Amino acid sequence: MTGQGSEGTFCLVLHSHLPWLAHHGAWPVGEEWLYQAWAHSYLPVVDLLRRFADEGREDVLTLGVTPVLAAQLDDPYCLRGLHDWLGNWQLRAHGAARGLPDLAAREHRASRWALEEFETRWRHGFSPLLRSLVDSRVVELLGGPAAHPFQPLLDERLRAFALRTGLDDTQRRIGTRPEGIWAPECAYAPGMEAGYAAAGVRRFVVDGPSLRGQTWAGRTVGDSDVVCFGRDLEVSYRVWSPKVGYPGDPAYRDFHTYDHPSGLKPSRVTGVHVDPRDKKPYDPDLAAAAVRRHAEDFVDVVVARLRSLRERHGRALVVAAYDTELYGHWWHEGPAWLEAVLRALPEAGVRVTTLRGAVEAGHVAGPVEIPPSSWGAGKDWHTWHGPQVSDIVHGNAEVQRELLELDLSGPVRDPVADQAVREALLSLSSDWAFMVTKDSAADYARYRAKVHADRFAELAALCRTGRGSTGRGHERAAELRRVDGPFGHLDARSL
The missing domain is CATH 3.20.110.10 (Glycoside hydrolase 38, N terminal domain)
Structure with a gap:
């Protein structure tokens, strides 16, 4: 030996x-x-x-x-x-x-x-x-970070929130906070x-x-x-x-x-x-x-x-x-x-x-000093930001813009706002663009990006109009959380 x-x-x-x-x-x-x-x-x-x-x-x-x-x-x-x-x-x-x-x-x-x-x-x-x-x-x-987003394409505020949410989630599950990601x-x-x-x-x-x-x-x-x-x-x-x-x-x-x-x-x-x-x-x-x-x-x-x-x-x-x-x-x-x-x-x-x-x-x-990079094809960002996924890139930008414009403050947690943020994070997963670019279940990936973006838009509209505080708003948020329910500790107010 x-x-x-x-x-x-x-x-x-x-x-x-x-x-x-x-x-x-x-x-x-x-x-x-x-x-x-x-x-x-x-x-x-x-x-x-x-x-x-x-x-x-x-x-x-x-x-x-x-x-x-x-x-x-x-x-x-x-x-x-x-x-x-x-x-x-x-x-x-x-x-x-x-x-x-x-x-x-x-x-x-x-x-x-x-x-x-x-x-x-x-x-x-x-x-x-x-x-x-x-x-x-x-x-x-x-x-x-929560839901595995392509971080370079996130607004810095949302990038920090996703990372904090992900690290918090891990700490709650195993009792210690990872020092590495x-x-x-x-x-x-x-x-x-x-x-x-x-x-x-x-x-x-x-x-x-x-x-x-x-x-x-x-x-x-x-x-x-x-x-x-x-x-x-x-x-x-x-x-x-x-x-x-x-x-x-x-x-x-x-x-x-x-x-x-x-x-x-x-x-x-x-x-x-x-x-x-x-x-x-x-x-x-x-x-x-x-x-x-x-x-x-x-x-x-x-x-x-x-x-x-x-x-x-x-x-x-x-x-x-x-x-x-x-x-x-x-x-x-x-x-x-x-x-x-x-x-x-x-x-x-x-x-x-x-x-x-x-x-x-x-x-x-x-x-x-590290240049803009990834482990994708070409070692750049085009897998997640190229012409094949321009629709997803545009949709992600709209989700981020609308999310960051929402007033999420309040004295108590709002389940409608929490679920809206959860759906936004799921829509921003890097997996959807990857699957489209690689032509691996591309239709499924486009559907997933859109369905979460649509659910976010629905909940965001309830938040903006004040209808999120109604019984119907809470019912809809609970209905969606039953199918899209990771990160139960997520508090929209911290964004």
């Missing part, structure tokens, strides 16, 4: 996020999206972290959980929905037994484990589990660090090109003490990039090919251009061998990168960051690969820690 940390420091950051999906359709997007990610990513990744905690390991990885996702993972409606979904998964496995016995047996075992895990540990929501992971220091938690879409505009400092945020993540590839240390931003960490694309893209990565290996389970009678996935990738009808059956032994091969390759890549950085800069830090949903949902074998890597890196002499741990170890240089 190589000396602990002799090769350098590695930080894995997982960003967990889905937009508000509860009560907004089921298939092919909507609640089905939530339940698939929950069953196939959140359950196994949290199980992995819990086992590391039981072993006494600390600072294993940095876990971002957006407030809007946390709200769904604690929501009684969503908890009941997942329980039903897991039971249906097991029934689908039983239904496949006659025609696909091997697949049915695997899916039965997987669904049984998921049901037991959910019923044993998750029935009271995610927050109790997350709090135990944070309190044991196995993870550092990153928070974020995952900035939605890694989006940055010059000066945002001042707002972060005012909110108590001490560190955040940007994409590597935002630091012109100089990701070998955290950097203080501008004249602030806020530290940004850049995603090392040379290492991160080894796992997943816009074009290549381990999940595309022929041995791994194919995400896109279904047995339509059961809805289960019987095939392996086989080849990039292979027709679904010609894909070969999934073989768990072949997949397990690929996991071992790719874990070894990733460790070799990290060690080589750290050695190169140390030669050039005298210090060595690699930050690799991914969506949590890659592990298990999109890449079936991802959780197994994740565990293999997190166990193998220390054996190879790499110190595995969190962004907090990197700061404590002195991996901070400074200062740096």
Whole structure:
């Protein structure tokens, strides 16, 4: 075994996020999206972290959980929905037994484990589990602004409100306030660090090109003490990039090919251009061998990168960051690969820690000026501000203008005003523009942006005319809150 940390420091950051999906359709997007990610990513990744905690390991990885996702993972409606979904998964496995016995047996075992895990540990929501992971220091938690807006396109007043609301929400759920955030879409505009400092945020993540590839240390931003960490694309893209990565290996389970009678996935990738009808059956032994091969390759890549950085800069830090949903949902074998890597890196002499741990170890240089940037295509803002989404950009600007013109003051909380702000935040989610630009359920995304904007406009009109204080106004606000109800502590007066 190589000396602990002799090769350098590695930080894995997982960003967990889905937009508000509860009560907004089921298939092919909507609640089905939530339940698939929950069953196939959140359950196994949290199980992995819990086992590391039981072993006494600390600072294993940095876990971002957006407030809007946390709200769904604690929501009684969503908890009941997942329980039903897991039971249906097991029934689908039983239904496949006659025609696909091997697949049915695997899916039965997987669904049984998921049901037991959910019923044993998750029935009271995610927050109790997350709090135990944070309190044991196995993870550092990153928070974020409410409803995951594209912050550079927000008015500064609304940007501060969304961030404060999101951090407050996380503190209420787990008892501590995150010191770091995952900035939605890694989006940055010059000066945002001042707002972060005012909110108590001490560190955040940007994409590597935002630091012109100089990701070998955290950097203080501008004249602030806020530290940004850049995603090392040379290492991160080894796992997943816009074009290549381990999940595309022929041995791994194919995400896109279904047995339509059961809805289960019987095939392996086989080849990039292979027709679904010609894909070969999934073989768990072949997949397990690929996991071992790719874990070894990733460790070799990290060690080589750290050695190169140390030669050039005298210090060595690699930050690799991914969506949590890659592990298990999109890449079936991802959780197994994740565990293999997190166990193998220390054996190879790499110190595995969190962004907090990197700061404590002195991996901070400074200062740096960051240009307008994101982790989207082209590393700029066009995914959220380009011509394909001009209608959404215009609609978002109108929502912001109307919201900031409302008189939200008053001696007591107003449920109509609170719900109006809640609908405005949901309409401003960055997900809708992203889905349109990427042509991924674009009609659904446009509908979601519009329906929340329309609901906001309806409630705003009630506030302006004084009809929000009537019984009908309160009834309408309560009706909408039953379907769009995250951030129950939200007080419109604080805007």
